[in-house]
Every structure is written in structure tokens, then in C-alpha cells.
Amino acid sequence: MSIEVKSELNHSVSQVLNKPKESQIKNALAILLSNKAAMIGAMIIIFYLLIALFAPLLAPYDPYAINLDNKFIPPSADHWMGTDDKGRDILSRLLYGSRLSMGVGFAAVAFGALFGIMCGLIAGYYGKWVDSIIMRVMDILLAFPGILLALAIIAALGPSLINVTIAVGAFSVPLFARIVRGSTLEVKKLEYIDAVRSLGANDFVIIFKHILPNILSPIIIQGTLRLATAILSAAGLSFLGLGAQPPSPEWGTMLSSGRDFLFSAPYIALFPGLAISILVLGFNIFGDGLRDALDPRMKN
């Protein structure tokens, strides 16, 4: 396997010599493409993204339409995943719900990454007391178990999907900050930073043009892996009734409403549960593959 990867690599390197740009990206892509698990992960993610994008076209029924004559229908030709306690088509609800669940995940990670990267860059670049203050705040955030912190934030802000996004994002902030700070410390010592400073560049240019692009790999890796956790946490919070409220087809909420019929109609909870697990698995194995491809040093 490793030999295969190497030959792929050599191949891509020789290609690179003829085609200058996108060199490292090509390199990483070659490693990523040869990683079967990562490719399965990528396919899962793409599949889900397509579903979210085309949900209205794919859904056979209205996800909110209550039809009490049709309740508790097991999976059948008309309703592939059956119907729930109010006669709503589970498949349609799942398809629409993918928009909510994935949307919350992406928004939360984007929020966490934005603040985390800022804090990490500033702490790492300026050092001294700025670093101490920012990183101690991050340590405090990290000291809470993630879900507990999210619960506290929602308790303060009130239950809603937006607040879940903020809460889940908040406990990603310190993780991004730590990774970005570490990489910044490493990169800012390199000679080319001195070189651009000797040319008269200011801190803003140095941080955003010369440091940030060089520490993107760990950020992308962390982002992908955090997406899995964020989706899971958001679904968990909705399951507890702190996020999306019924009749919203958010997967956690659907799981929660299926809980009461676990013995009589297990399919109501089964399908949202499966949807969450497979997506989280997809992000995790893709994230691992991405890490191997972008940062070989982090392997093991």
C-alpha cells in the first residue's frame, strides 16, 4: 500500500514539475485519492450534501403534513421508511432535516473556526501577556465538558436552533485557537517572516498573507473532524429538547419523538439515528484521510 502511495506521489511530483501551480494540492490529492476509507467518507459527505441541496425535489411527501389515518405505517412501497405517530412520511422528513442538521454543523464549525483562528493568530503572533490572557480564557472554556458548556450557554440564551449553533461553536473555539496558536508560533520563527518584515510589511500583512496561508492544513483537518462532533452535539441537544422544536424535522428532534415508540414502531427512531451515525462516520474517516494527506507528520 505504502509503495503504491509512493509511486502515486512520484507520479504527481513529476507532473508538478511541468505544471507549476497547485503543486502541494495535487500532491495531497494524490495521497487522498489512494486512500479508500477517505474516499468512502467523501462519497458519504457528497451524498448527504446532494440530498440537502435537492431535498424538495427528492421528497415524495410534504414533511409537515399530518395525516392521522396513516400513522405508524411500517416501511412499505408507499412510505419507504414508514410514517410517524402523526402520519408524516419519515423519508421526506429525513431529507428535509438534512438541511437543518448539516446546516447547524457547518455554521457552528464556521463560527468556532472564525473566532478560534483569530484568537490563535493574535495569541501566537503577539505573545507575551496577550497570549497569556487569550489562552487562559481558552483553557477555562476547555475545562468544561463540551456538552455541559453548551447546556450552560443554552440555559442562558434559551432553546433554539441558532443558540445551539452558538453553543456548539463556542466549544470549538478553544480547539481551533490552540492549533492555530501552535502553528503560528512555529511559522513566525521562520526566516521568511523576518524577510518580509525587513521589506517593510506590517503586522496585518504578515499575519494574514504570510502566516495564515501556511497553517491552513491543520485548520482544514480540524474543521472536518469538528464537523462530525458538531453535528452529533447539535443533534444531541435537539434530542434533549434544547435545539430545534417539534414539528421541525431536525434529526435529533425526530429521534427524540421516536423514543416513545421504540418498541412498537422502532423505525421512527431508527432511520434518523442511522442518518446521523453514517454522516458522522463519513466526516470522521474523511477527516482522518485528509490529515494523512495534508500533514504526514501527524500520522500515528
Add this chain to the structure above:
Amino acid sequence: MAEKEIPILEVKGLKTYFTTKKGTSKPVDGIDFVLNKGETLGIVGESGCGKSMTSLSILRLIPSPSGKIAGGSILFKGKDLVKLPESEMRKVRGNDISMIFQEPMTSLNPVIPVGEQIAEAIRLHQNLGKKAAWEKSVEMLRLVGIPSPEKRAKQEPFQLSGGMRQRVMIAMALACSPEILIADEPTTALDVTIQAQILEIIKNLQKQLGMGVIMITHDLGVVAETCDQVVVMYAGNIVEHTSSKELFANPKHPYTQGLLASLPNITEDVEELRTIEGTIPSPYNLPKGCRFSSRCPHSKDICSERNPELFEVSDDTKVRCWIYSDNWNNQSKREEECLNEKHS
């Protein structure tokens, strides 16, 4: 020329100190020199003697917070750089004074095409559009002798060899036609054949652009090839300041003599190269007297008691050594007398 031209750079009593938990280190401890337009000044010395810190001090790029310019002045065309606010200093860097670093392999941003890096340096100081800056950067690459510069400009640093990258660094440093170029060991990391080419490029561009060059090196061959005047540094002090010719023909300071003696001689067949015994004193714990006294073959009592000043031996030569003072002969006489007394 009726009047003497104002020098473009005048360093007076420059002191750069580092304060750490171990104490205060003094890598640059009161140095003076003058650089005129179109002239090349060499700063020579072994590792840790303060030559790189001198150059970083001129651009005010000493690692903070531990490092600080503790005294002295750096006059650039009469303007004191030590007192300049940071925002003004940024305008000087790259525009008036630029620097080439020792390690071409790590001195370029690995993810940005080299042409864009040069263009960025140009746009930091000149009000040029993206396209104009790009064209100028290609022009700069051509100037430093890179073949097919249009193609090379689009490449990333890892696609260029060490010599190429050093040329890119030179192009970047010279993009805004600075008046002073500081070259911090520009050839140390390169092959000997490439070294000569790079020095040649710097020399030619200096002629074309009329800039002053400060050549920092531990390689006396580079000095012989490029420099007009030379400053020899030892443990944060200038120990000899002379013309390049004088340095090789007639070295005055015992340290300089030792340096030249340790060069391999092509006509001699020796088993081992000559060295200077001992090591440079720690910058945290400098001796009270002459800093070279512990390694000096001529050392006398006075040497370990007081650090000599720079004695002017001739018009263009200054030496920091008691041998060139009047005291030296008295000392010798006194010692002789002592010896005679003992004998009798």
C-alpha cells in the same frame, strides 16, 4: 568635490543588549562605522561576535521583548533610525534599506509564487497596480539573471534551486531601489561556484544603482573580493577598522592576524590548519579588560585590566589593542625592569 559628501549611514556607539533570566548579554557593545554612497563595508567575525545583531539593529528587527537597542544612534542620511516611530521605520525597511538573509531555502514564503512575493514588496512602498507590480517583478528577476523570468515568476519557491532562490531574494531586496543593502552572509549556504555568481550580481547591481552595501560574512575570501573597508568584530566590539587592502597586507590586531594566519596557504604543505586557541567569551560574562586577552599571544597585565579604546594608527586604520598605545612600551619596559631586578 569641494565638500565631503554626507555619508548615507553613520552608526555611532550602537549598543544592543538582551535581557534574559540568565542576565544581560551584550552582543553589540558600542560600535561605530560610516558607510558612504556606493561603498561596500565588510563586517567580519566568527559566529556569535555580534555581526548579525548589528545588521538587525540597523533595521530595528531585533527579537523583542528580550532584545533592545540600549544606546547609540543610527543616522540614515542624518535621520536617527533609533528614534523613529515603528510606522516610519516600516517605510525605511525595504524602501531605503533592505536586507538579504543567509538561508535562501527558508527566506521565501513557501506557498506564494516568487513573482508575487516580489510584487508584494514593490506594492508595499510604491503606488503601483497589480499588473504593473508584476511586470516590474519579472523585470527584477531578469535583472538578477534568472532565465525565462516570466515562467519562473509563476513558480513557487520549492521549484527553484538554492542559487535561484538567493537571486529571488536579491530581486526582492532591490525591487524598490534601496540606498543601502545589507547582505547577511548571502553566500554561506551556497555552492562555491554559485557563490561567485551571486557576489558578481550584487557587485554589478551596486554599480548600476549606486547603493551602499554592508557585507556581513565570516569568509575572508568574500571580503577580499567585494569590500572597500572592513570592520573586524570580536565579542560585540570592533577590534579593527581598516581598508580591505590594509587588512590583508598589514593586519594590525592580534585577532585579525590570527584570522589571516588560520587561512590555509596554497604553497605550504601542512598536516593541520592553524587555529586561534580558546573560544570567544560568553556575551553574558565579558571580561573586564580586553575581550581578546585570554586568547591573545601578546597579552600583558594591562590587557586583562582595561579594555583598550580604538587607537588611530593611520588615516584609515583604527585598532583596539594596547600594543598601539604609548603605554604598551612602558609596560614592556616595566616588565623588563622587573625581570632585570629579579636577575640581579
